[in-house]
Amino acid sequence: MYLVEIEAGREALYESVDALAAAIRRGEVGPQARIFHRASSNWISITLHPEFKKMNAARQSEPLPPLARTRWTFFGVEQGGREIDEPAVPVRAAVSPTESVKQERGLKRLLGRAFRGLSSSPSVVRRK
Structure with a gap:
């Protein structure tokens, strides 16, 4: 018998190691779960249990599913390109060299x- 705390306040009792392994495979028991250790009479992380380690190793050796996208993007849906008919600000004529010198x-x-x-400073008065 294995008493597992799946999340705070929610516990499940598994009759055998096979039932626990099936729950881990289904994703019912995750790495955040805790299992009651009878010998020490306390709760320990499920990640320390040998069956969880075995299932986790088997899961990591499986190849990843293919990606749905062929290109990377920030957005969930690809957006079309933005076209601009006219510039928002009119382009100014080139500044002549004499005008730039005057501005400087x-x-x-x-x-x-x-x-x-x-x-x-206004508090200092200069005398001649």
Whole structure:
């Protein structure tokens, strides 16, 4: 007789090793289950039982079933490609070199003013 706790609060009693092996094969008893060890009078993991080890080894030696998909994807259903008729943002004309220089100078001037403003704090008064 084998007393197995399949999950918390749910126990099953198997009359023989063959009945326990059949339950393991069916997936009724999984690695989370515990079995009552009479000699030590406590519950131990079913993974320590020799019959579970034997069934687990047999299951691992079986070849895996073929994959249903031929390509890997994140999605459960493959999506078609997305086509865009027109760009969302109109393309700007190429910027002339003089305009880019003006923009750089403007940015440098702006940053320079900001840094000068940070370096002179209002609490410090300069006297000439």
